[in-house]
Amino acid sequence: MKIWLARHFFAIFKYFVYLALAADVGFFFVEEWLAAQHVFQDGLPWLQVIQGFAATIDTAAWVVLLLMFELETYQLSEIRVSASVTSSFMAVRTLCYGLIVYALYGYVLKAFALGEYQLVMISTSCDYIVQGYSMLRAVDEYDVLTTDNCLNLAGLVYLNEAIRALASPTIFEGVVNLARIDVVNAISWILVVIMLELDVWLGVRGRLVKHYEWISWRLKMVLYFVLLVVAGYWGWAGDFLDFWDAFLWILAFVFIERSVFVWEKDKARNSAQGVQA
Numbered sequence: 001m002k003i004w005l006a007r008h009f010f011a012i013f014k015y016f017v018y019l020a021l022a023a024d025v026g027f028f029f030v031e032e033w034l035a036a037q038h039v040f041q042d043g044l045p046w047l048q049v050i051q052g053f054a055a056t057i058d059t060a061a062w063v064v065l066l067l068m069f070e071l072e073t074y075q076l077s078e079i080r081v082s083a084s085v086t087s088s089f090m091a092v093r094t095l096c097y098g099l100i101v102y103a104l105y106g107y108v109l110k111a112f113a114l115g116e117y118q119l120v121m122i123s124t125s126c127d128y129i130v131q132g133y134s135m136l137r138a139v140d141e142y143d144v145l146t147t148d149n150c151l152n153l154a155g156l157v158y159l160n161e162a163i164r165a166l167a168s169p170t171i172f173e174g175v176v177n178l179a180r181i182d183v184v185n186a187i188s189w190i191l192v193v194i195m196l197e198l199d200v201w202l203g204v205r206g207r208l209v210k211h212y213e214w215i216s217w218r219l220k221m222v223l224y225f226v227l228l229v230v231a232g233y234w235g236w237a238g239d240f241l242d243f244w245d246a247f248l249w250i251l252a253f254v255f256i257e258r259s260v261f262v263w264e265k266d267k268a269r270n271s272a273q274g275v276q277a
Contacts, residue, residue, distance in 0.1 A: 014255045017248055018070075022063050024245045028055040031241065035140035039163050041132070051113065054106030055140070058186065059245065061099035065193070068093050069256045100193075104186040110139075111179040117158040117165075117172060125157065125166050126150035136167035138239065139178045178237060185230045185246070192223050192253065220257075224250065 036044055036052045044052050068089060125133070129150060134142040136158075142165065143149060158167040167175070195216055231246035 014252075017251050017255070018063075018066065021059070021066065021245070021248050021252060024241070024248070025056060025060045025063060027241055028059050028245075029053070031140050032056055035142060038134045038142040038165065041164065048109075050102055050106035051109040054103045054110060054182075057099055057106070058103030061096040061103065062189070062249070065093060065096040065100070066252055066256070068096070069196070097193075100186075100190060104183070104190065107179070107182040107186050111176075111183055114172075114176050114179055116162050117160045117167065119156060119169070120159045121156055122154060122159075124150065125153040128164075128166060131164060133164045133166055136165050136171060136175060138171070139175050139182070139242075174237060178234070178239060178242075181230055181233055182242075185227065188223050188226050188230070189249070192220060192227075195220055195223075196253075196256065224253075 032053045032055060040048070040052060050057060072089065125135070125145060126147065129145050129147065133145045135145050135149060135153060137143050145153075145166065153166055153168060156169055158169065158172040160166075199216060227246065227250060231243055231250065234240075234243035234246060
C-alpha cells in the first residue's frame with residue numbers, strides 16, 4: 001500500500017487540487033448569490049448576470065478548460081483521437097474562452113459599479129434601516145443594516161442609492177482595491193493560457209523552437225509572479241476564498257505546465273525515433 005501511494009502520490013495530489021477547484025465553483029456561487037440579494041434587490045436582469053456571478057462563471061469555465069488541458073496533454077497524449085473528438089474539444093474550449101473573457105467583462109463592470117458610491121456626511125446610518133439599506137463589508141459581502149450595527153457607521157460614509165448600500169471609507173477603499181485586483185488577476189490568467197495554447201499548438205505542428213521556448217518560459221514566469229503577488233494581497237486583505245482559490249489555481253497550472261513539458265518531450269522523442277526508423 002505504501003509503495004502504491006508513493007508511486008501515485010503526484011496523481012492523487014493533482015486530482016485533489018482539481019476537486020478542490022471544482023468545489024470553489026459552489027463556494028463562489030453561494031457568495032455571489034447572497035450578494036445579489038443586496039445588489040439586485042429588484043431582480044437580476046439577464047444582461048447583468050455576468051456582473052452578479054462573474055467569479056462563478058469564470059471559475060466554472062476555468063475548471064472545464066483545466067480538464068481539457070489535462071485530457072489533451074496527459075490522459076489522451078498517447079491515444080489517437082478521432083476528428084469528431086478533436087472538434088468537440090475545440091468547441092468546448094472555444095466556449096470556455098468566451099466565458100472567461102465574458103467574466104473579465106463582469107469584473108470590469110463590478111469595478112466600475114463602485115463608482116456609483118458617493119461620499120456623504122450622515123449623523124447616523126440608523127435612519128436608513130427603514131429604507132432597506134445594507135452595509136458593504138467586503139467584495140460581494142453585505143450585512144443587512146440593523147439597530148445592532150448601524151451605530152458603527154456615521155460621519156463620512158460612502159452611499160449608493162441605486163442598490164441601497166452604505167460603506168465606511170476604510171472598507172470601501174479596500175473593496176475598490178480588491179475589485180481592481182480581480183481585473184488584474186483575470187487578465188494575467190488569460191495571458192498565461194494564451195501562451196500555453198501557443199505552446200501546445202506549436203508542439204502539435206513540430207514548430208516549437210528553443211528561442212520561442214526561452215521567451216515563453218520567462219514571460220510566463222513574470223505572469224506567475226504577478227499571480228503570486230495577487231494571491232498574497234488577497235491573503236493579506238483577509239479574503240480567504242480568493243486567496244485559497246488563487247493558490248489552488250497556481251498549483252493546478254504547475255501540474256499543467258509539467259504535463260505540457262512531458263508531452264512536448266515525448267513528441268520530440270517519438271519524432272526523432274520516426275526519423276531514425
